[in-house]
Amino acid sequence: LMASVVVPRPIGWTSTISANGHNNLAPFSFFMMITSTPPHIAISIGARDGQEKDTLRNIRETGEFVINTVSAEIGPQMAFSAGEWSPDVDEFAVSGLTPTSCSIVRPMRVAEAPANLECIVQEIKPVGIQPYGAHLVIAEVVQIHVRDDLLIDNNRIDLQRLNAVGRLTGDWYCSTTDQYELKRPTTD
Numbered sequence: 001l002m003a004s005v006v007v008p009r010p011i012g013w014t015s016t017i018s019a020n021g022h023n024n025l026a027p028f029s030f031f032m033m034i035t036s037t038p039p040h041i042a043i044s045i046g047a048r049d050g051q052e053k054d055t056l057r058n059i060r061e062t063g064e065f066v067i068n069t070v071s072a073e074i075g076p077q078m079a080f081s082a083g084e085w086s087p088d089v090d091e092f093a094v095s096g097l098t099p100t101s102c103s104i105v106r107p108m109r110v111a112e113a114p115a116n117l118e119c120i121v122q123e124i125k126p127v128g129i130q131p132y133g134a135h136l137v138i139a140e141v142v143q144i145h146v147r148d149d150l151l152i153d154n155n156r157i158d159l160q161r162l163n164a165v166g167r168l169t170g171d172w173y174c175s176t177t178d179q180y181e182l183k184r185p186t187t188d
Contacts, residue, residue, distance in 0.1 A: 003029075003169050004168075004169040007166075007167070007168045007169060007174075008166030008167060008168055008173075008174045009029040009030070009031070009166055009167045009168075010029070010031055010032070010164070010166055010167075011027045011028070011029050011031065011070045011078065011165060011166065011167055012027070012028045012029070012030075012031030012041070012043045012067045013025065013026075013027045013028075013067065013068040013069070013070050013078055013081070013110065013113070014026055014027070014028055014043060014055050014065050014066070014067060014068075015065065015066045015068060015092075015099075015107045015108055015109060015110060016054070016055050016058035016059055016062065016064075016065045016066075016107050017058060017062060017064075017106055017107040017108065018054070018057070018058045018061060018062075018087070019058075019061040019062060022087065022088060022090065023090045023091070023092050023093075023099055023107070023108055024054045024055055024058055024087075024090075024091060025068075025081045025091035025092055025095065025097070025110070026053065026054070026055050026081060026082060026091065027070065027078050027079075027081060027082050027167075028043050028044065028045060028055070029166075029167035030043065030044035030045075030046070030134070031043045031044070031067070034138065038140055038141075039117075039140065039141035039144075040122070040138060040139065040140050040141065041067060041117065041119065041138075041139055041141060042136055042137065042138050042139075043067070043136075043137050043139075044127070044134045044135070044136050044137075045059075045134060045135050045137060046133070046134040047130075047131055047132050047133065047134065048084070050131040050132050051131070052131075052135075054087045056124075056135055056137070057087075058107075059121060059124070059137055060124065062106060062107070063120060063121045064105040064106055064107055064118075064119065064120055064121065065105070065107055065119050065121070065137075065139065066102060066105060066107050066108070066109045066110075066116055066117065066118055066119065067116065067117040067119060067141075068109055068110040068113035068115075068116050068117075069113050069114050069115040069116070069162070069164055070113070070164065070165040071113070071114050071162060071163045071164060071165065072163045072164075072165055072175045072177075073112075073163070074097070074110070074112050074113065075165045075173060077095040077096060077097055077112075078095075078165070079171070080094070080095045081094075081095045081097075092108065092110070097110050097111070097112055098110070098111035098112060099111070102116075102118045102143065103118065103143045103145075104118050104120075104142050104143045105118045105119065105120065105142070105143075109145065114146070114147045114150055114161075114162055114164075115144070115145060115146045115147065115150070115157075115162075116144070116145040117141045117143075117144055117145075118141065118142050118143035118144075118145075119139035119140065119141055119142065120139055120140050120142050121137060121138070121139045122138045122139055122140055123136075123137075123138045124136070124137050124138075125138070149161060150162055159176050159179055160176075160177060160179070162176065163175050163176060163177055164176045
């Protein structure tokens with residue numbers, strides 16, 4: 001019920017690498033920006049049948065990950081990467097995506113993604129009844145990659161070109177192509 005009411009949610013398409021070098025890529029819609037100075041994000045990684053997911057294990061092992069923005073063009077690959085793959089499967093490979101090196105962190109980023117956030121973990125906090133709850137991962141964004149054609153005045157993004165995908169519920173998603181402005185009031 002909660003996942004159907006709190007919508008749309010941005011997708012934190014998270015790429016990690018295990019201590020022994022296996023790439024992992026998985027989407028999480030319990031994801032948010034916390035602050036911009038310095039930039040921090042949070043991602044909530046739930047358990048699967050009482051077991052930690054590969055993403056959380058990799059984050060614990062390395063302390064690093066990348067958030068890749070999902071555009072409508074690569075939405076099908078994002079959905080495919082969400083499968084319950086075994087830890088030795090490289091979701092980049094099975095999804096037909098191109099892993100590319102980051103500037104600061106060790107995990108790879110999705111080359112096809114319109115933007116990527118290189119992240120270093122600051123805190124991992126268990127939330128809910130364990131082992132079936134989740135872990136809230138708070139991280140500092142240490143490098144931002146944005147496709148050149150998306151940048152417009154004052155470090156803003158052309159949202160029409162970005163065409164980001166958000167999660168609704170179940171297998172339902174939405175995009176940012178229908179946009180309108182709602183002005184905040186000025187107060188004295």
